[in-house]
Amino acid sequence: xxxxxxxxxxxxxxxDVAKALKQAGAAxxxxxxxxxxxxxxxDLVVLPGGFxxxxxxxxxxxxxRAHIMDATRAHAARGGYVLGIxxxxxxxxxxxxxxxxxxxxxxxxxxxxRQHLTVERNDxxxxxxxxxxxxxxxxxxxxxxxxxxxxxxxxRLEGEGLVAFRYxxxxxxxxxxxxxxxxxxxxxGIYSPGFNVLGLMPHPENLIDSLVGGTxxxxxxxxxxxxxxx
Amino acid sequence: xxxxxxxxxxxxVLDPQGKAIEGALKSLGxxxxxxxxxxxxxxxxxxxxxxxxxxxxxxxxCDKLLxxxxxxxxxxxxxG
Numbered sequence: 001x002x003x004x005x006x007x008x009x010x011x012x013x014x015x016d017v018a019k020a021l022k023q024a025g026a027a028x029x030x031x032x033x034x035x036x037x038x039x040x041x042x043d044l045v046v047l048p049g050g051f052x053x054x055x056x057x058x059x060x061x062x063x064x065r066a067h068i069m070d071a072t073r074a075h076a077a078r079g080g081y082v083l084g085i086x087x088x089x090x091x092x093x094x095x096x097x098x099x100x101x102x103x104x105x106x107x108x109x110x111x112x113x114r115q116h117l118t119v120e121r122n123d124x125x126x127x128x129x130x131x132x133x134x135x136x137x138x139x140x141x142x143x144x145x146x147x148x149x150x151x152x153x154x155x156r157l158e159g160e161g162l163v164a165f166r167y168x169x170x171x172x173x174x175x176x177x178x179x180x181x182x183x184x185x186x187x188x189g190i191y192s193p194g195f196n197v198l199g200l201m202p203h204p205e206n207l208i209d210s211l212v213g214g215t216x217x218x219x220x221x222x223x224x225x226x227x228x229x230x
Numbered sequence: 231x232x233x234x235x236x237x238x239x240x241x242x243v244l245d246p247q248g249k250a251i252e253g254a255l256k257s258l259g260x261x262x263x264x265x266x267x268x269x270x271x272x273x274x275x276x277x278x279x280x281x282x283x284x285x286x287x288x289x290x291x292c293d294k295l296l297x298x299x300x301x302x303x304x305x306x307x308x309x310g
Contacts, residue, residue: 058298065295094298101300108246148243148301182244 001026001228003044006072008033008063008091013049013205017085020205021046024221033066043228044081045072047088049141049203059102059144060087064094073097081125081224082197086142089189089199098190098199099157100149102142106182110143114213115180115202117165117188118172124195125227126164129219135172136165136216139206140180147183147190147201154184164189164198231276231284235296236305238269243301272296284308 003026007014018028021044029039038045052063063069069091076082076097084092092098105111116137119130130136149157157163166186169178174186181201189200204217239245245267252266274291276284288306297304 057295061295061298099300101298103244103301104246106244106246108250146244150300182246 001043001225002039002041003028003046003224004031004038004042005029005046005048006031006033006066006068007048008050008052008066010052010054010063011048011050011087013085013087013203014046016203017046017048017205020208020217020221021225023208024218024225026221026225031068033063033068036067036071038068038071038075042075042080044083044224045075047072047082047084047091049086049088052087052091055144058094060090060092060094063087063091064096069095076192076197079194079196081227082192083126083224084197084199085205086145086201086203089201090144092197092199097197098192099153100147100190102144102201103146103148104144105142105146105180110141111145111180112141113139113180115140115188116168116170116172116178117202118168118174120163120165121161124164124191124198124223126191126195126198126220126223128226129223133172135168135170136204136219137170137207137214138202138204138217140202142181142201145181145183145201147187149184157187157190158185160193162191162193162195163187164191165200165202231279231281231309233274233276233284233288233309234307235272235274235288235292236269236307237272237292237297237302238304239267240301240303270296281308
């Protein structure tokens with residue numbers, strides 16, 4: 001598994017996600033946003049968390065138009081894997097890789113805490129190391145994580161099973177109380193129709209070592225490396 | 231040539247910032263505020279003097295970057 005982690009001006013989780021990928025056995029190449037091509041043999045493009053361009057205009061809007069995004073869209077169109085985490089999810093939506101948009105949290109507060117998610121399906125390259133319906137314990141840290149889409153798009157996402165993760169309580173119950181930002185249907189992450197692009201607001205790369213409180217994030221990176229090997 | 235682009239949220243899109251501003255105006259005792267929706271204004275200087283060319287360029291600017299048409303509308307005013 002060869003992973004290209006893109007660094008935009010203002011990315012700050014590129015190092016952490018690289019660590020998580022390496023731990024899972026991937027080879028990691030760091031790529032600058034102004035580059036026009038991905039390294040030869042790239043299996044996975046990662047859009048990391050952070051505050052690209054200081055969140056100016058709209059979160060992810062300027063990074064979503066970076067040169068490297070043309071290559072990333074072509075990679076996704078070929079069936080290549082793309083993972084957008086937090087600001088990376090916002091960038092993926094702005095770049096047209098995923099539908100909908102992330103807007104200001106409904107309660108207007110930045111949230112930074114542990115958060116449980118349900119794994120909606122485990123038959124994808126990103127989630128095979130988890131059990132279907134499992135409640136995983138990860139982290140969230142965002143001010144604009146409120147996922148919205150028009151009614152037609154939302155119906156399509158639900159109808160085609162493209163919701164990857166939902167905000168839930170520790171028992172895996174998807175409730176309004178467990179929704180940290182007002183996202184429609186408690187959506188924390190979504191897939192592209194081909195299940196090769198995943199965008200999610202939570203940070204699985206934060207929980208990969210028991211030294212820092214948990215390892216539930218490892219499954220996502222282990223899944224990806226196994227998917228490439230399969 | 232000068233132009234102004236105004237980007238506003240579409241009807242029905244929740245605007246928590248507008249709501250907070252609305253609440254703040256009410257708490258300041260400003261009467262008669264029914265609702266507030268927050269938007270963005272871009273003042274843009276263009277090198278062209280041709281109005282049609284300016285309109286084409288500004289429409290492209292809005293569709294490609296200035297507005298996200300999933301949630302936003304835009305209006306372009308040229309000249310003045």
